[in-house]
Amino acid sequence: MGEQLLLYSYWRSSAAYRVRIGLNLKGLSYEIVPVHLLRDGGEQHTERYRQANPQGLVPVLQHGQRMFRQSLAILEYVDEIWPEPALMPATARGRQRVRALSQLVACDIHPLNNLRVMRYFENTWHVPQPERDEWTRHWIVEGFSAFEAMLVDHPSTGPFCEGTTPTMADCCLIPQVYNARRFGVDLDAFPSIVRIEQACLALPAFDDARPERQPDAPTT
Missing domain, CATH: 3.40.30.10 (Glutaredoxin)
Structure with a gap:
């Protein structure tokens, strides 16, 4: 390979x-x-x-x-x-949970506020920027409310979304938290998400993947 x-x-x-x-x-x-x-x-x-x-x-x-x-x-x-x-747990139950958390972000939150949706709102429907930003915040909060509920008091939740090592669910969550912060979402209602974000960003694998560390990121 x-x-x-x-x-x-x-x-x-x-x-x-x-x-x-x-x-x-x-x-x-x-x-x-x-x-x-x-x-x-x-x-x-x-x-x-x-x-x-x-x-x-x-x-x-x-x-x-x-x-x-x-x-x-x-x-x-x-x-x-x-x-x-491994990015996926060893058990079928664990893998199902990681896929569910991952898809909550990738299928239910992210598609509603990605670039092509925002460009369509702007260029075709002429939706003003404040309304577009509110749309984005609304769907992030809706999704994070469910995500937080799936983390709190779940026996499989550890330092990361599933257990003691990062999984695909963490790979999906952290970029969405970046987006939430970018659009000014109040994260006080999501302490488990914030805790996991802190644990992830303490690892070089997550820190090196940050948008601002990429070769095509703007320098100013």
């Missing part, structure tokens, strides 16, 4: 952020291929990039000559090819 890994990424993409965390947790070496989601209308819409991902979304993980899409599917692929340290 010595083939080169390329990650098509945008510094502030939540989905790419998830995959960066997962690759870092595995200790894998990979090269970032920046895809600027705003420049010239968005490089993700170019014909060349559509060959890598017909959806025109990031991330894409290139492993050798093969292209892998969709962040959760990429993380599970990586976990199968490089099983240690």
Whole structure:
């Protein structure tokens, strides 16, 4: 499995952020291929990039000559090819819980406030910025309320979402907390989420994946 890994990424993409965390947790070496989601209308819409991902979304993980899409599917692929340290628990019950937490973020929160939704609101419906930001905060709070309830007093919750080591659920949660802070969400109602965020960001794998540490992040 010595083939080169390329990650098509945008510094502030939540989905790419998830995959960066997962690759870092595995200790894998990979090269970032920046895809600027705003420049010239968005490089993700170019014909060349559509060959890598017909959806025109990031991330894409290139492993050798093969292209892998969709962040959760990429993380599970990586976990199968490089099983240690594991991103998924050993038991079926644990894996179901991690997938449920991961999908709560990736399927129910994030799609409602990602860039293409916001651009549609702005360019087609001419929704003003304050209303767009309120939309984003509303759905983050809705999702985090459920996520917090799934963490509190659950016997499997440990320093991380599931147990004593980070899993795919933590890979999904931390980028969404970044978004919450970016949009001014009050996180006081979510102490378990904040506690887990602090535990995760204390690890180099999470710290190195931060948006501001990426090669394509703005310098000013």
